Amino acid sequence: MARVLLLIAGCLAGIVGSVWSQEVVITGFPVGVGGSIEPEFFQEYHAGLRAIADTLRYNSAARAIIIGGADGIEYHESHDAKNPGLALGRAHILRNLLVKEFGVDSTQLAIETQESQIVGDVFRFASVRIVPAPTSDLGARLDALENRPPVEKHFTEVKEVPATFIENLGLQISAGLASSPFGAMPVVAGAVTWKRIVFVEAIFGHTVWDGTYHFMGVDLETRRRQAGFLAAFYPHEDLPVGVIAGWVRIEEISQRYYDYVRMSEGPMFGVRAMPLDYLSVTAVYNPSKHRVAGETLSQSKNNQFLVSIMLHKTFGGGK
Secondary structure, eight states: OHHHHHHHHHHHHHHHHHHHTOEEEEOOOOTTOSSOOOGGGGGGGHHHHHHHHHHHHHOTTOEEEEEEEEOOOOOSSOHHHHHHHHHHHHHHHHHHHHHHHHOOOGGGEEEEEEEOSSOSGGGSOEEEEEEOSOOHHHHHHHHHHHHSOOOOHHHHOOOOOOOOHHHHEEEEEEEEEEOOTTOOEEEEEEEEEETTTEEEEEEEEEOSSOOOOEETTEEOOEEEEEEEEEEEEOOOTTSOEEEEEEEEEEEEEETTTTEEEEEEEEEEEEEEEEEETTEEEEEEEOOOEEEETTOSSOEEOOSOEEEEEEEEEEEEOOO
């Protein structure tokens, strides 16, 4: 008889121990995300959460502790306030999931937070663990947690970490082909960008082949070159079309005399479209002044349009 009683007691202890050891740990919360996350994130944990919910429903004396965790990542603003808010937000979203999706009585749940100085997705977590029936102290803690004011949404929901002005700065280098009053030429450009919305760009172009300009039967071995600058602004983040304004000087240079034969300079106004992240097409109106060698005054030439096609590589300055 004693052996039977011991066997029964051992089985009960094993069952109780397995109940109290029930725990689900959900790791890998995205950086900066607390209480706002898609339900699909929890899909793979549903089996374990359902088992804990069944235990709590079938045993009204059982309790569960929900812990929200945050890692040691440092934010540029309000660092001390954000990590506790993220940890608390992760605990709350798991609590709401157990109550709304799995029918757990909210009075059986308590919330705690845990912060780590180490950076890593395993420390951005939310866990739920079955604990023995509450003592008087734990019961008082549960009552206090249930009666506290609701957490404000903006405190538990951090969707974006603001960047500093320096982090929004970037660099863009470009190369392509541009038209001119005297023919096409290869061009290169470099730009400083802010959030990839505002660009300040310098442009330089030069041909590597000789032209066919002649003066009194002499081939002047002309080549074309271009120098200018522009500013571009993209007013709508989701529309890759910006407006541009700038100044450009285009010359046909005599290699024999190292002086311009023909020159065109003036403002330019137009648009730039970027159908791909690395490709742009620019069209500008250039009401320029034209001058040829030997003339003291320029002649006005209106209604001139220039077009360029450029390939880009951008570093930093993300939106």
